[in-house]
Amino acid sequence: MFEQLATPKGDPILSLIAEYRNDPRENKIDLGIGVYRNDAGITPVMQAVHDAEALLLANQTTKAYQGLTGDEAFNEEILKLVLTESQCKRAIALQTPGASGALRMIADLIAVTAPGSTVWISDPSYINHRPIMEKAGLTVKTYPYLNAETRLVNEPAMLATLESLGPKDVVLLHGCCHNPSGADISLDSWHRIAELATKNGFLPFIDIAYQGLGDSLEADAQGLQVLADAVEEMVISTSCSKNFGLYRDRTGAAIILSKNKQIASNARAKMCELSRGSYSMPPAHGAAIVHAILTSESLTKSWRDELDAMNRRVNGLRSALVKAFREKTQTERFDYFGQHKGMFSLTGLSDDIIAELKHNHGIYIVGGGRVNVAGLKESEIDTLVEAFIAAGA
Ligand SMILES: Cc1ncc(COP(=O)(O)O)c(C=O)c1O
Known part of the structure; x- marks a missing residue:
């Protein structure tokens, strides 16, 4: 029955993740993935989630x-x-x-x-x-x-x-x-x-x-x-x-x-x-x-506080990107990073620039130019901005 099925083409985002994982460069930056990361590069389990799971484990009586x-x-x-x-x-x-x-x-x-x-x-x-x-x-x-x-x-x-x-x-x-x-x-x-x-x-x-x-x-x-x-x-x-x-x-x-x-x-x-x-x-x-x-009032507070901190981190990175781009390009071309909301910004970078950023600078961005700002660490901002400029972004 299934012989007629062709082998599917690899998913471009998944193959980019694999390429990133196999890249030995220490200063590589992954902006492709679609998940939030903290400044240590981790997608954390939120504290309120940990606490709620402990309650569930203690109190759950059935899985009917x-x-x-x-x-x-x-x-x-x-x-x-x-x-x-x-x-x-x-x-x-x-x-x-x-x-x-x-x-x-x-x-x-x-x-x-x-x-x-x-x-x-x-x-x-x-x-x-x-x-x-x-x-x-x-x-x-x-x-x-x-x-x-x-x-x-x-x-x-x-x-x-x-x-x-x-x-x-x-x-x-x-x-x-x-x-x-x-x-x-x-x-x-x-x-x-x-x-x-x-x-x-x-x-x-x-x-x-x-x-x-x-x-x-x-x-x-x-x-x-x-x-x-x-x-x-x-x-x-x-x-x-x-x-x-x-x-x-x-x-x-x-x-x-x-x-x-x-x-x-x-x-x-x-x-x-x-x-x-x-x-x-x-x-x-x-x-x-x-x-x-x-x-739960206390778990809601814990969750909201952590969510606000995640939000502040992303918005802080956005402001820092705008500042660094302004300083290094003396233009306001990249101000959109500060006007965008949430984890992503669509940069409009060409395929050639995206390839150059990967090959020469170890910066991984998905085709189409979507950047996950939440994938950045604060310490990587200058490297990223300089690489963008060097690649002709
Ligand atoms: C706009 C949008 N809608 C829906 C989804 C799917 O979300 P979920 O993981 O909850 O299925 C995503 C996930 O990236 C998304 O970006």
Whole structure:
């Protein structure tokens, strides 16, 4: 049966990771990987997660099945993290295996409820947005997003495309910390998108995978909350991979906001029916950790403090990059590093420059030029800036 299958081409990010690992140079720098790292180059288990795991270990009495909707206390808490109190009254969350699972469940839900819908994703967008939507059977088109000159959002072009959309369209937006560009939508534009969604009837679909890693937990959800206040229906995928550091525990949620809780619950029930046909129910461990943290005042404080420190580290690196680039180039060409939010910045570096940075300087960046600022150590900033200039960036 399987003889007909071709050997797949290697994943470019995974092969870059392998190349980096095998590079003997001591001063090599990995900016390719998509995870947060501390100044020691480690993706740490957060203290609140350690503490919650100890509680789970001591108190867990069963590993019996939990049910299709997952951990309901987790679902309640995640809703409160993303939406305002009044929005929570007409919304419901479904625990999923990461935001990836949420993206797929929502895509499946749209495909069965409104077949023929087109999902509009930003150009560029998270590398998995298109394949997930297409595998659910949806048509995918792109709206303009990045201004190649400024490296910031081309808001007039984006809004002009959204202006032309209607009820058969779904608009997938990044809630904060846009991946791969780092360029976020201004609050004014979130208001404008809200007006367009109300007027033209397209469904907003918000993917928020980095809440708390831009400005703060509250500020990072502001844009999507503006939209949620304005529209009758909206869908959200959210992740605990980055802000709780639970990457491998596959913890996330699909949120449905509708006219009332009953309609949202019906949509969730449909997603449960769909998940029954694939992974059935989500893994319990990560959600139990998040549930334990968010229902304990002291663990919540510990988690928020550590998340704020992660956020400060990334924003500190961004400011230091801007300062070093200004000093060394006497230009403001790289100021975008300070204007971007979250872990990533899309540099727009050419393939040749990316190759030169790897070969001559041991600096690893994925094709397309996405840099993971959170992969940098403070002590590496001058080396990085000098290498960029030497390579002609
Ligand atoms: C924008 C975006 N959405 C979704 C995901 C998937 O997250 P998860 O690991 O929770 O499945 C990522 C992960 O990098 C992402 O960047």
